[in-house]
Amino acid sequence: MVPRRGSCGGHAPDPAALIEIDLYGELMIAASSAVEDRLSVDRIDEVLRVVPQRHPGAGPKAQGADG
Numbered sequence: 001m002v003p004r005r006g007s008c009g010g011h012a013p014d015p016a017a018l019i020e021i022d023l024y025g026e027l028m029i030a031a032s033s034a035v036e037d038r039l040s041v042d043r044i045d046e047v048l049r050v051v052p053q054r055h056p057g058a059g060p061k062a063q064g065a066d067g
């Protein structure tokens with residue numbers, strides 16, 4: 001039996017792979033609509049919805065910091 005076109009052979013699609021494909025598509029759209037030759041790192045982070053990590057103890061409210 002030959003699988004139908006677009007069929008994944010009876011296997012459920014991998015949710016992580018689908019998310020990666022979606023993000024890749026968003027990145028390609030951003031790159032194709034950009035005026036500049038390359039996307040900046042900040043623009044790539046924006047498209048990929050990267051959120052800066054806050055490290056425990058960082059910043060003015062760190063434990064033990066006198067202020």
